[in-house]
Amino acid sequence: MTMDFIISAIVTVVGISTPILLAATGELVVEKSGVLNLGVEGMMLIGAITGFAVTFTTFNPWLGVIAAAAAGAAVSMVFGVLVLSLGSNQVATGLALAILGIGLSTLIGAGFTGMIVPQFSSIFPSVLSHDPFWRVIFGYSPMVYIALAIIFAVGWVLNYTRAGLVLRAVGENDLSAHSIGYSVIGIRYMAIAFGGAMAGIAGSYFSMVITPMWAERMTAGRGWIALALVVFAGWKAGRLVIGAYLFGALMTLELYAKASGFQFLPSQFWASMPYIMAIVVLAVISYRDRTGSEAPACLGKPFLPNS
Amino acid sequence: MTLMNRRNFIKTVSATIALPAMAAKSFGADTLKVGFAYLGPVGDFGWTWAHDKGRKFMVDQLGGKVVGDYVENVAEDASAVPVIRDLAQSGHNLIFTTSFGYMDQTIQVAKDFPKVMFEHCTGFKRADNVSTYNSRFHEGRAVLGTIAGMMTKTGTIGYLGSFKVPEVVMGVNAFTLSAQAVNPNVKVKLVMIDSWFDPAKEAAATETLANLGCDIITSHTDSPATLQVCEQKKLYGFGQGADMSKFAPNAHLTAIEDIWGPYYLSRANAMLDGSWKSTDTWWGFKEGSVVISPYNAAMPKEVAAAADKIQAGWKDGSYNVFTGPIADQSGAEKVAKGVVMADGDLAGIDWFVKGVEGA
Structure with a gap:
């Protein structure tokens, strides 16, 4: 096993993990504020088609990403109005948002099938980004670095700033936060919009970075994995990074094992690996739950101060 | 005096809606209506896109003698049954169901419409009015x-x-x-x-x-x-x-x-000249599939x-x-x-x- 081989494998892992990390980071903030938005998959697809369409028309991938974030945030506001202002059930509304996003992206994308868009150029000089060794650090799409920067910023804000403390307070005890004068609804709106924007960017990673094209349902269920990842990570930003890369590493390992013809484990075992992992992690979390849950206390509960 | 219960009401309403539509579509008596059930959208640039290209080819070649309608995004589950049934009920004499997952649904609907001919793509279950067809992709x-x-x-x-x-x-x-x-x-x-x-x-x-x-x-x-x-x-x-x-x-x-066009054309022609029979077709390079x-x-x-x-x-x-x-x-x-x-x-x-x- 040469160095080049290992580096190529790492590049694959990072590539496949990044969109999940982006979407999960957004959902982490949403859930920290006490709201469960299950519509990540739908918002990602809206971001994917918007990013693609804008890049296709403007030839500028940066504009595409910004538009994807805006579209994701906009569609998340539909969810926001329903669950925050109208007090509808968060689980049902989130699922509806997922379905809406799938349908809407298909509708918008009908005219964009079979087209391709220009890709991001590297932000580092070619000497570094194409160097056989240094590409392991400098050889990625700019979106990879942006994703990492965002997750570190989110982790820092949540744990070390006043804004993060307020957000957590709203998620842990909405009535107390309300009684000392914080706008629970307003803060939750902002959190949902941030989650939507992150999901939108994550979606655009599929249509602009991994494969620069649009195809219906091209995120192929990654939004659901991002949701699960937030739970696995125990609502902690640091563990989210590890979890996302671990997921990418497992999937890449599966592909290498299959291509190398390792017959000691049947293909069905590898295919069921994510689910086995899910059960193991959930078991660990449930065990820890006995000593106190890590989930935000108000997660999924509507805020109705006057009822 | 008929009772206007819910079922009758629906029947009457749908008949009222359907009548003008059928009148508009009544071409000559020998016009063949061909229906297609598609797995994906026609713009998927793959499987369904290719079938739709075949449908257009058939329509172009036969001019005014044939009408080709389609329903896209048909799921491969029980919900395919009403879609195929609707195609049969709305006067389509020849119906192509273009994915493996429509096999049992096609057979099921075909039983109720013995005068409508069905063609199922990539399957292996046939009946007097159900043919199967596939392409020899392995040749390519x-x-x-x-x-x-x-x-x-x-x-x-x-x-x-x-x-x-x-x-x-x-x-x-x-x-x-x-x-x-x-x-x-x-x-x-x-x-x-x-x-x-x-x-x-x-x-x-x-x-x-x-x-x-x-x-x-x-x-x-x-x-x-x-x-x-x-x-x-x-x-x-x-x-x-x-x-x-x-x-x-x-x-x-x-x-x-x-390339499905030549096959669709040949089957539509067989309907027009009355020679349609239940068959199992597996074309390749030779036939242009x-x-x-x-x-x-x-x-x-x-x-x-x-x-x-x-x-x-x-x-x-x-x-x-x-x-x-x-x-x-x-x-x-x-x-x-x-x-x-x-x-x-x-x-x-x-x-x-x-x-x-x-x-």
Whole structure:
């Protein structure tokens, strides 16, 4: 096993993990504020088609990403109005948002099938980004670095700033936060919009970075994995990074094992690996739950101060 | 005096709605209405797109004698039944259901409409008014295998599959056998991604195969992801189902195109002249169901000549990639020397030939 081989494998892992990390980071903030938005998959697809369409028309991938974030945030506001202002059930509304996003992206994308868009150029000089060794650090799409920067910023804000403390307070005890004068609804709106924007960017990673094209349902269920990842990570930003890369590493390992013809484990075992992992992690979390849950206390509960 | 209960009300209302629509569509008495149930959207640039191209071809060729309607995004579950039933009820005399997952639903609806003729794509259940049809895509795979076997420099070719189903296994085997015929030491590394459509996983699998030394990577999944990764990595690949050179102008060597038009035309003609019978059709190069896209200019002349020769061989019947001796992965002989595998054996094939690694 040469160095080049290992580096190529790492590049694959990072590539496949990044969109999940982006979407999960957004959902982490949403859930920290006490709201469960299950519509990540739908918002990602809206971001994917918007990013693609804008890049296709403007030839500028940066504009595409910004538009994807805006579209994701906009569609998340539909969810926001329903669950925050109208007090509808968060689980049902989130699922509806997922379905809406799938349908809407298909509708918008009908005219964009079979087209391709220009890709991001590297932000580092070619000497570094194409160097056989240094590409392991400098050889990625700019979106990879942006994703990492965002997750570190989110982790820092949540744990070390006043804004993060307020957000957590709203998620842990909405009535107390309300009684000392914080706008629970307003803060939750902002959190949902941030989650939507992150999901939108994550979606655009599929249509602009991994494969620069649009195809219906091209995120192929990654939004659901991002949701699960937030739970696995125990609502902690640091563990989210590890979890996302671990997921990418497992999937890449599966592909290498299959291509190398390792017959000691049947293909069905590898295919069921994510689910086995899910059960193991959930078991660990449930065990820890006995000593106190890590989930935000108000997660999924509507805020109705006057009822 | 009829009671206006809910059921009657619905009947009356739908009849009122349907009447003008039917009047508008009443062409001559000999106008044939053909209906299609599609798996995906017509713009999927793959499976459904190819079927719709076939439908348009049929309509164009027959001028005013035929009307072709379709329903897209039909799920492969019980919800396909009302869709097919609606097509039959709204006066379509010939109905094509274009995915494997509509098999039982087609048979079920066909029982209630003995005067409507049905055609199910890729299935194996037939009835007096239900035919089946498919294409010999593996014939095209033999052309790709020949090209890949001649052009690979590393001697290792990547193959991205979806599931271990006969259609995919057939393709892998045809590809490998034809590549070995021109390059005896060639190895084919196979990865099944357990999905027909997952661009991110297809891309990751392509990167994996490239890292394992494959310099040509072909795929049997529905997106152009493999080609796009090949383009970025300056490797070669092939289009699947349609000419995908637009997605990867340099990497795209050629593609297998699914051409359904001639079949749809022949079946519509059979309806018009009253000769329609329940059959099982499996067309290939000879009948024009499988077509190879224009070659990439980067392909050397002798490779193009060899590829042309395989195509010509399929057409005149002088070539069949599944001619023995053929051994499976363990080396055991599956087909004896000089014997050609029967269609029935091919249709249920579940073993890979020697030289296929992985899966």
